[in-house]
Amino acid sequence: MRVLVALGGNALQKRGEPMTVANQRANVAAACAALAPVALEHELVISHANGPQVGLLALQASAFDEVSPYPFDVLGRRPRG
Numbered sequence: 001m002r003v004l005v006a007l008g009g010n011a012l013q014k015r016g017e018p019m020t021v022a023n024q025r026a027n028v029a030a031a032c033a034a035l036a037p038v039a040l041e042h043e044l045v046i047s048h049a050n051g052p053q054v055g056l057l058a059l060q061a062s063a064f065d066e067v068s069p070y071p072f073d074v075l076g077r078r079p080r081g
Contacts, residue, residue, distance in 0.1 A: 001042045001043070002042065002043045002044075002045060003038055003042045003043065003044055003045065004045045004046075004047065005035060005038075005044065005045070005046050005047070006046075006047045006048070006049070007028075007031055007046065007047070007048040007049065008048075008049050008051070009049045009050070009051030009052050011027060011028075011031050011048070012024050012027055012028065012048065012049070012050075012051075012052050012053075013027065013051075013052030014027060019052060019055075019056050024052070054072060054075045057070070057075045058070065058072065058075055061075070
């Protein structure tokens with residue numbers, strides 16, 4: 001059976017946790033460990049949200065007065081090509 005799992009932003013970045021790459025990697029590792037038994041029995045397709053990453057980009061963009069803020073639809077858009 002093919003199983004689709006969508007990891008939300010909270011799976012990548014827990015509430016109140018510092019927004020670091022190390023924390024995001026640890027959270028992804030925990031999610032993978034939980035999903036490993038499913039992958040042994042099924043074809044696993046994983047999707048993810050990018051809320052924490054887009055939020056960080058928005059905070060960084062708003063810290064600079066010289067640059068107009070980027071709207072969320074631009075920050076969250078996946079490049080084409």
